[in-house]
Amino acid sequence: MILVSSRDEKKGEKAKEEECSGGCCELKHLQELILQYTTPGVAPPSARMIPNVKVEHKPDFRLWHWWKYGWFVASKATQMTGDAIVHTIWGPRKKSWGIQMTLMSSLMRNAGQHTDLMDIPSIRLFMGTMGGMGPAPPDALVTPVTFHVKKRRLRGILEEFDRQETGKRELSGEWVVGKRTWNRLQTEWKAAQIGERGSHTFAKKTERVMLYIHGGAYYVGSASEKRVISVPLAQYTDSRVFSLDYRLAPETHFPGPLHDAVIGYFRLIEDLHIPPENIIVCGDSAGGGLSLALLMYLRDNDYPMPAGAILMSPWVDLTMSGESWESNAQYDVIPVFSPKDHMNPIANYLGDNIDRYLMHPYASPLFGDFKDLPPLLIQSGDSEVLRDEIALLAHKAELAGVNVRHELYQDGVHVFQTFPFLEVWSRSFMAMHDFVRNTLHHLQRESPQILADKAERSMEREIDTHAALVISADGTETSVGVEGAKASLLDEDGHETADSHCLNCGRRQDSTWSSSSETDVDSEEEVDIKISVVPPSEDPSPLVTRSNTEDDSEVFPPSKGLKRVSSVSSILSVLTDSPPTVSKSLRDRSRSLHLANPVARRQSRSRSRSPFRRPLTPEVARQVESWSWHFWSG
Numbered sequence: 001m002i003l004v005s006s007r008d009e010k011k012g013e014k015a016k017e018e019e020c021s022g023g024c025c026e027l028k029h030l031q032e033l034i035l036q037y038t039t040p041g042v043a044p045p046s047a048r049m050i051p052n053v054k055v056e057h058k059p060d061f062r063l064w065h066w067w068k069y070g071w072f073v074a075s076k077a078t079q080m081t082g083d084a085i086v087h088t089i090w091g092p093r094k095k096s097w098g099i100q101m102t103l104m105s106s107l108m109r110n111a112g113q114h115t116d117l118m119d120i121p122s123i124r125l126f127m128g129t130m131g132g133m134g135p136a137p138p139d140a141l142v143t144p145v146t147f148h149v150k151k152r153r154l155r156g157i158l159e160e161f162d163r164q165e166t167g168k169r170e171l172s173g174e175w176v177v178g179k180r181t182w183n184r185l186q187t188e189w190k191a192a193q194i195g196e197r198g199s200h201t202f203a204k205k206t207e208r209v210m211l212y213i214h215g216g217a218y219y220v221g222s223a224s225e226k227r228v229i230s231v232p233l234a235q236y237t238d239s240r241v242f243s244l245d246y247r248l249a250p251e252t253h254f255p256g257p258l259h260d261a262v263i264g265y266f267r268l269i270e271d272l273h274i275p276p277e278n279i280i281v282c283g284d285s286a287g288g289g290l291s292l293a294l295l296m297y298l299r300d301n302d303y304p305m306p307a308g309a310i311l312m313s314p315w316v317d318l319t320m321s322g323e324s325w326e327s328n329a330q331y332d333v334i335p336v337f338s339p340k341d342h343m344n345p346i347a348n349y350l351g352d353n354i355d356r357y358l359m360h361p362y363a364s365p366l367f368g369d370f371k372d373l374p375p376l377l378i379q380s381g382d383s384e385v386l387r388d389e390i391a392l393l394a395h396k397a398e399l400a401g402v403n404v405r406h407e408l409y410q411d412g413v414h415v416f417q418t419f420p421f422l423e424v425w426s427r428s429f430m431a432m433h434d435f436v437r438n439t440l441h442h443l444q445r446e447s448p449q450i451l452a453d454k455a456e457r458s459m460e461r462e463i464d465t466h467a468a469l470v471i472s473a474d475g476t477e478t479s480v481g482v483e484g485a486k487a488s489l490l491d492e493d494g495h496e497t498a499d500s501h502c503l504n505c506g507r508r509q510d511s512t513w514s515s516s517s518e519t520d521v522d523s524e525e526e527v528d529i530k531i532s533v534v535p536p537s538e539d540p541s542p543l544v545t546r547s548n549t550e551d552d553s554e555v556f557p558p559s560k561g562l563k564r565v566s567s568v569s570s571i572l573s574v575l576t577d578s579p580p581t582v583s584k585s586l587r588d589r590s591r592s593l594h595l596a597n598p599v600a601r602r603q604s605r606s607r608s609r610s611p612f613r614r615p616l617t618p619e620v621a622r623q624v625e626s627w628s629w630h631f632w633s634g
Helices: 008-020 024-035 062-088 099-108 109-115 122-128 158-163 179-198 229-235 254-273 285-299 345-357 387-399 423-443 453-463 482-488 622-625
Strands: 140-148 170-178 210-213 240-247 279-284 306-312 376-381 404-409 469-471 477-479 529-533 544-547 572-573 592-593 630-632
Touching: 024 387, 062 099, 062 109, 062 158, 109 544, 140 179, 140 229, 140 453, 158 254, 158 285, 170 179, 170 229, 170 254, 170 279, 179 229, 210 229, 210 254, 210 285, 229 240, 229 279, 229 423, 254 279, 254 285, 279 285, 285 306, 306 423, 345 453, 376 423, 387 404, 404 423
Parallel strands: 210 240, 210 279, 279 306, 306 376, 376 404, 404 572, 529 592, 572 630
Antiparallel strands: 140 170, 140 469, 170 240, 469 477, 529 544, 592 630
């Protein structure tokens, strides 16, 4: 028998760690974490939500409880005032935060500890009053739509729910179209009418249609409240967006919302005749998890798959197992509720079947199999409580062979896309623009088609109605109908206008938009991207510059023992002090992405610092740092 002292054990562990410099320890820790989400019915050891939890009812309200509301308002006002003073004197809690983000974080911090003062109707009223964390961006056409739910002969978990449909139940949503897109479509529709008479011919453009599923913890939110996302999504991607209103909890439990998402998708491909390969599914928070569940359901039941998906801070683990639920709670805007709390969204969403569905892949997609899913663009913030589970999602999908681009935005809170005053807001939508217009068509299995006349006419009938709303340049919504919309889309000289956000830099343009024929830069042509790489060494060699048409394997050589899939790895978007410089034309512009070694220090903001190795630990928070590619928009 050989006795080994603790000092010898530590030396041995250190030696093994040094031998592991090729990355096998990182792979081992990553695999161990992912394995925690593969055993059916078994929650990870760090789960904060367990299947057999018993939810407490809200305490009965008494008249003498009014003092609690006064105390809450006074204490919250004191906290926000203190945070504002600290922000002014010593600076923000996060480097890029302005006073607005500081106050928003202060308002939501510890809100989950005062649930005896709130219920779901009051939260819905509060969110509706706030208008989805801000007014909708200007310059868009919005058309509300209501439709009857038909039987679709659905299979799998939704078979019984589909059988119960009588055709009387209604779902609603709204079409969102940016001005530039609407003007272009008007021109094409007019040209088509002339072409039918044999006078002219015109070239049709390959169209993308977005199915947007809003977030809101499954029990709040609506399509209209999330126009702060759906409008810029339509503008930046030059696409028509259908924003779906699905049934909310606790009135409807899982899998009811998934059923509605499937119905919304089938309505696009069957009723409106839109090819699946032209559709991109988008969602934020709970809507992001629902979007991923939709993809998995379609795959499991051999239905046509969409071209890809954009997931903004997707909620994919209802067990709340990530360490970031605690480490980022002081920064994020998500209230953290006790598992037994009556406001806990998980208990409200799953209802009495929480023990059955808590780890179901359609409820907690992180427990599912991602094989054969379409390309994914996943965006998250490094200051949100869902950071860890989203990072695991991205890498689990990569290991399953999915083309994934995971963007981790510095100082970003949960669904930071709802805060237009943040600098990362425009960068996020520019990344969506690049994914949709320049990247996706290279990755998807079936190329997008030119929409048939039947599909165009179907969408035209739904969008151009008397119910159409125009969001003008000052942010006001006006119900003017399609004829009023045509008039409002003309400038003083009678020319058509375009979107208010520059597609080069994403910033608001003060001048009048030019006509669609002059600003149609959203072609399917690939934008030249130059990447400067810092090799993983102690003394970095000169930077290597390449075009994005080159093979990734030449620039990102896989570490020995660590699988590097061909899709894009996690990217940490680090804010710079100076704005990005771009050329006038989107076709001529190029961007420099300065990528550092995956194990480079996350706090490093200097482009000249050498990357270095950190001690490898199994915590997801540190795994996020070691996985992330750092880049600065230059």
